Amino acid sequence: MNFLEERIMKDGIVKEGNVLKVDSFLNHQMDIALFDEMGAEWKRRFADKPINKILTIEASGIGIACVAARHFDVPVVFAKKSKSINIEGDMYVAEVESFTHKCKNQVIVSKKFLSPEDHVLIIDDFLANGCALQGLISIITEAGATVEGIGIAVEKGFQLGGRLIRNLGFQLESLAIVDAMDASTGEITFRKQ
Amino acid sequence: MNFLEERIMKDGIVKEGNVLKVDSFLNHQMDIALFDEMGAEWKRRFADKPINKILTIEASGIGIACVAARHFDVPVVFAKKSKSINIEGDMYVAEVESFTHKCKNQVIVSKKFLSPEDHVLIIDDFLANGCALQGLISIITEAGATVEGIGIAVEKGFQLGGRLIRNLGFQLESLAIVDAMDASTGEITFRKQ
Numbered sequence: 130m131n132f133l134e135e136r137i138m139k140d141g142i143v144k145e146g147n148v149l150k151v152d153s154f155l156n157h158q159m160d161i162a163l164f165d166e167m168g169a170e171w172k173r174r175f176a177d178k179p180i181n182k183i184l185t186i187e188a189s190g191i192g193i194a195c196v197a198a199r200h201f202d203v204p205v206v207f208a209k210k211s212k213s214i215n216i217e218g219d220m221y222v223a224e225v226e227s228f229t230h231k232c233k234n235q236v237i238v239s240k241k242f243l244s245p246e247d248h249v250l251i252i253d254d255f256l257a258n259g260c261a262l263q264g265l266i267s268i269i270t271e272a273g274a275t276v277e278g279i280g281i282a283v284e285k286g287f288q289l290g291g292r293l294i295r296n297l298g299f300q301l302e303s304l305a306i307v308d309a310m311d312a313s314t315g316e317i318t319f320r321k322q
Numbered sequence: 323m324n325f326l327e328e329r330i331m332k333d334g335i336v337k338e339g340n341v342l343k344v345d346s347f348l349n350h351q352m353d354i355a356l357f358d359e360m361g362a363e364w365k366r367r368f369a370d371k372p373i374n375k376i377l378t379i380e381a382s383g384i385g386i387a388c389v390a391a392r393h394f395d396v397p398v399v400f401a402k403k404s405k406s407i408n409i410e411g412d413m414y415v416a417e418v419e420s421f422t423h424k425c426k427n428q429v430i431v432s433k434k435f436l437s438p439e440d441h442v443l444i445i446d447d448f449l450a451n452g453c454a455l456q457g458l459i460s461i462i463t464e465a466g467a468t469v470e471g472i473g474i475a476v477e478k479g480f481q482l483g484g485r486l487i488r489n490l491g492f493q494l495e496s497l498a499i500v501d502a503m504d505a506s507t508g509e510i511t512f513r514k515q
Contacts, residue, residue, distance in 0.1 A: 158435045159398045161391045192398065195385035198354045205352045205385065242351045307498035 133304040134319050143310045156189035156254050166199030171280040174302045178277040180250045190253040210238045221265035245273035248317030256281040259290025325513050326497040336503045338394045349382035361390030366475040367495045371470040385443040398437045404428045416457035429457030438466035449474040452483025479513050
């Protein structure tokens with residue numbers, strides 16, 4: 130087990146309905162030393178990529194992305210989520226349909242901050258069905274920029290998102306992939322990487 | 323001028339209606355080296371305080387708080403904003419009324435992450451009328467924890483929030499206080515600190 134899998138075993142809580150609560154260290158209270166270690170690991174895995182920008186999405190991706198960015202020495206841009214339609218001009222907008230909550234959300238980034246010169250690493254805390262991630266990829270593509278890779282903290286391997294993204298040929302580096310969880314025993318099965 | 327005031331002069335844009343756009347380095351695209359310098363400065367200003375936790379609020383406070391937290395070696399908790407009423411149990415909820423948008427918002431933190439043992443530094447990107455900040459202080463007080471201080475990147479000195487918070491006796495350290503802006507000339511007047 131790597132450092133993140135160990136931390137999930139120690140402090141993660143499995144709840145009914147395939148819910149994994151990691152809010153004590155990842156997405157409500159945040160362990161900055163852990164984020165730093167995650168950043169170092171992504172830097173190792175994406176060492177050969179000419180990354181000049183990190184893109185994440187509000188809210189829980191921002192902390193991880195900002196701490197990880199120190200290892201890449203690049204700025205971070207965070208995409209905004211919105212249910213509304215009225216956007217002031219000069220924004221990239223991707224409409225993404227949630228698989229679970231039958232609603233449409235918009236993912237928004239100002240055109241000022243993505244251009245064809247950008248080589249982007251996407252960072253987020255969770256990957257399940259990957260709707261938000263699809264919106265981010267769509268925006269990077271629309272900007273003419275390059276997706277150099279995707280760094281995820283926790284992937285739910287039993288949902289569709291990871292397979293879809295790998296099938297599309299992207300380098301997706303999830304630091305922990307949960308293949309199964311059992312709420313009655315608290316057991317978590319990680320994929321061997 | 324300090325480093326943040328210099329950066330605001332260089333890259334901030336004054337718009338009609340007392341709007342200061344700093345989205346190229348502070349709250350949409352984020353300059354991590356700048357955040358690190360801000361963290362070092364807050365550490366200097368709060369050097370004598372026994373801070374063991376940083377509290378911020380989504381979304382644009384999170385990146386600044388997480389990078390600054392490295393200088394304090396403490397975890398960060400971010401409060402969530404919500405317009406909705408249905409909150410699952412065990413949450414601190416503060417209802418705050420916006421002065422500008424006549425609406426009520428909730429500021430929410432899980433009870434697991436604030437307790438009477440906590441000595442909290444609040445960090446956020448902007449302070450204008452201070453509604454969100456009042457909600458954060460209310461939650462810390464409700465938890466029986468101690469507000470050790472408040473670190474703000476940019477304070478709009480011509481709005482009410484800063485004076486109110488200082489009148490209440492809190493140590494409020496805003497790295498840049500804008501006392502006046504002129505959209506026609508682009509001029510920005512900082513308060514001498």
